[in-house]
Amino acid sequence: MVGMFSLLDLIFGQPVAEIVRPLNLVDDVQDALARHAGRFGGILRLVEAVDTLSAAELGPVLAEVGIGREDWLRSLIRAYGWAIQVSREA
Numbered sequence: 001m002v003g004m005f006s007l008l009d010l011i012f013g014q015p016v017a018e019i020v021r022p023l024n025l026v027d028d029v030q031d032a033l034a035r036h037a038g039r040f041g042g043i044l045r046l047v048e049a050v051d052t053l054s055a056a057e058l059g060p061v062l063a064e065v066g067i068g069r070e071d072w073l074r075s076l077i078r079a080y081g082w083a084i085q086v087s088r089e090a
Contacts, residue, residue: 002032002040003047043067 005025009016017034031038036045042065053061062072 002029002044005029005033006044006048 005020006016008019012019017030020030020033025033028039032040032044035041046061046065046067049061050058058072059069062069067075
C-alpha cells in the first residue's frame, strides 16, 4: 500500500502529504509517504533507489532496513512472477 500510494503525487500533481492527510492512514504509513521516515520509510527509500544502486551499494541499504540479500532476491522473484501473472490475466 505504501508503494502504491507513493505514486499519488505523480498522478494528482500534488505533494503526497497533502493527498494522504484526509485519508486517516496509520502513522507508520503517513510517516513513510510524507517524510520517508518511520517503519516503512526506509523500505520505501530502498525501493525508490534500488534501480540506481550498484551491487556494492545495495548491501548496506538492505542492512539498514533489516533485509538480507537472499530475502530481497526472493521477494523480487515473487514480485516479477506476480506481475507476469497479472499481465497474462489482463
